[in-house]
Amino acid sequence: MRTRLIFTGRRFRRAKPGEPYEITLRSARDWAPVSKKVVVDLTTTGVGQEWTADAPAAFWRSFAAIDPADGEAAASFCRRHGEPFDRLAPDKPASTSDWLELLDALRAAAGAWEPLGPDGVSRITRDSDRLRSARCFLRDRNLTIENDVKPEQNFNTGGFHNRAKVLFAFMIQSAGHHLENETPMRACIECLDYFEHQRSDARFCSGRCHVAYQRRSAAKNAGNA
Structure with a gap:
């Protein structure tokens, strides 16, 4: 049965990075x-x-790979998905310094998967130490998002689903779902985001990426004609 996880977010196509700078982390x-x-x-x-989701999404693994000093990678993520804590607006800059704890948590979860194999699929590891570390994230995630993911009744079915209020909570909840289900993943050949491996011929994370890839390929072929 398909797991429902509802989220409505906002991506920023015009997100731009500033110059890198150094901060000092201090003991709490x-x-x-x-x-x-x-x-x-x-x-x-x-x-x-605005964009919406009605199921867990695997792009949290792409977020986990971001270097907080890499402005273009951070801005590219915001262009595709938004700012994780909903802190970016035209009159309100955001900082990747706010991402550090979230990056650490999702990197621990991502450690449960092996790199992409020869068939283009990334599968769960059998390394017990890596799985143990990832499952620590799994045990702790509810403490992190308890105020940002709420059960909601589906009046069409009479059942319940979860609604994430903020992007970071959607990513943590998605990561927990994928860990529990040991979900195999692929990387989109257009945007490089991870997505759930459900069909052997799937190469794109979304129809939007498929269209973008086709347009780019057509423009390249026309230029070479």
Whole structure:
């Protein structure tokens, strides 16, 4: 049975990165310096474009691979999916410094999968240490999102589904679903986002990416004619 996870977000096609800069991370207990990280600020213009999901999505693995100092990678994610904490707006820049804990959590979850194999599929690992680390994320995730994912009644079926209020909660809930189900994944050949491997001939994460790939290929072929 298909798992329903409802989310409505906003992507920002005009998201742009600033210059990288260094911050000092401090201990929550005594505020002592712990380490330094390089991050970037992100800005945008326009109100963005609304998008919706009705099931878990695997692009959380693509987010987990982002270097917070890589402004273009961070801005590209916001163009496709939005800012994880809903902090980006035309008059309100966001910073990848806010992403650090989320990145650590989702990287732990992503460690449960092997790299893409010769058949283009990434499958769950059988490495017990990596699985143990990933399952720690699984145990803790409800504490992280308990106020941001709420059960909601489906009046058409009489059942219930979950609704994520913020993108970061949607990604954490999706990661938990994929870990529990040991979901195999592919990477879209257009945007490189991961998606659930359900058909052996699937190469795109969405119809939008399929159309973009076809247009780009047609333009390239016309240029070579």
